[in-house]
Amino acid sequence: MAGSRNGLQALIKRVAPDAHWTHCVIHWEALTSRQLSPELNEVLTEVVSVVNLIKTRPLKARLFSALCEEMGADHTSVLFHNEARWLSRGKVLSRVFELRAEIRMFMEEERMYEAASKFSNEEFLFKLAYLSDMFGKLNELNLQLQGKDKHIPHLADKINAFSRKLEVWGRRLDQQNIDVFENLSEVAENTDSGATTVIPCIKQHISSLKELFQKHFPNNSAQYAWVMDPFNAAAPADFGSAEEDQFIDLTSDSTLRLRFKAQNLSEFWFGVEREYPLIGQRAVCILLPFATSYLCEMGFSAVASLKTKYRSQLNIEHDLRVAVSSLQPRFEKLCNAKQAHCSH
Known part of the structure; x- marks a missing residue:
């Protein structure tokens, strides 16, 4: 549909030859972060299967919620994993890591000993902790890329900063330093063996992630320097x-x-x-x-909240305009312009 020869790009180019075609930076970032090694992907698959086991069965969901309340957990439920949502993977992994003890006990009570043994295995917990840390950082980057008035130079700086952080994290791992990963450090402090067994796997993932970011986001922030700060940058060649x-x-x-x-x-x-x-x-x-x-996704979210079974209006043009507008309606003036019906 968006082909450069016969698709949308070609049709637009015929009318506006100077138009530029750009790919959503957030979409590229989400696609890049999905790449996992077989070892880490196995952990993610196990987490998703456990979450689906609890969430898709109402009885098990209620029993798990009661167990979390008895154990004094901060949360009483796990979150569904949704590939289409940008922040889903990080939130699911973070919630499962926080409730790892409750999940292990629940699996033992349900006599699912194989799944329970996973959450007792140190290597599995190390990888789970690392994934929750890394995807938490990727979620932070994703949120920085979202918002109005975000231009290509701004986002290029954010992507470049994250690529440099990946390089620094790789060097710290060479020195057996895992302080940057909070959950991984927490698990390593509570175990005798430490996280040295999974460091090679983590290094490999960070290295591949850095290569993918460099491939999809070449460092071109220097060419935008004169736009970002013309008074301290040299004129382009x-x-x-x-x-x-x-x-x-x-x-x-x-x-x-x-x-x-x-x-x-x-x-x-x-x-x-x-x-x-x-x-x-x-x-x-x-x-x-x-x-x-982002603006398009924000519009879809507004439509989803407007078009519900309780509000089946066909024409939502005016409501949608108010929902996505940054202007605050003057409700008092609007109400004063209407005649009050005292009988109601």
Whole structure:
């Protein structure tokens, strides 16, 4: 459907030849984080099967909830795993790790000794702790990529920072240092053998994750430096003579320097475009493309909350506009404009 020859891209290019096609950065990040080695994937599969065993049977779900309450756990249920949701995997792993003792006891009571033995195995717990830590960090990155007014330069900086963190974590693991992984450190402190048995597996996963991030997100943040901070960055080498002259005029303007500190990036460059059109248009072309599908996903979520069995209105255009708008309705003014019916 989105083909570059006969699909959507080709149709758009015929009407707007200068249009740029971008892939959602959050989607790429979610796809990249799914890659797991067979050892770690086995742990994830076991976790999902245990969660499904508890959640798909109402009686077992109630018994597990009662057990958690008796043991004084912070939570009384596990979470369903959903591949389509960006944060699902990290939240499921984190909840299962927190309730690992309760799950083990519940499996023993249900006479599912094979599953219970998994949650008594040190190596399995080490891998579970690492996965909960790593996907928790990936969830943090995902949340940083979400939101309005997110441009490609902003997201390139976030991705580059995470890639550098992966490199640092790999070096720390070479020194047998696991302080960056909180849950893994907690499990290692409570066991005699430590986490040395799973460090090679963890190093391999971090290395493959770093390679995938470098493959899908090449470090191109340097080419956006002049857009992010024009007053402290050099002019790109591909600037023409007229563009370079305007860039010098721009960076020498003390009024614009003060405005750059007071305004956000979009407002600043839209204002610059009127005075320095060549530089401004080039910056706007970098900031204009949608870097993520966040706004689209937010619209789908709003539709899902509006179209329920209790609210079956066919035309939701006005309701949807209010739901996704950042403007706050003046309810008092709207109510005062209506006539009150005292009999009701």
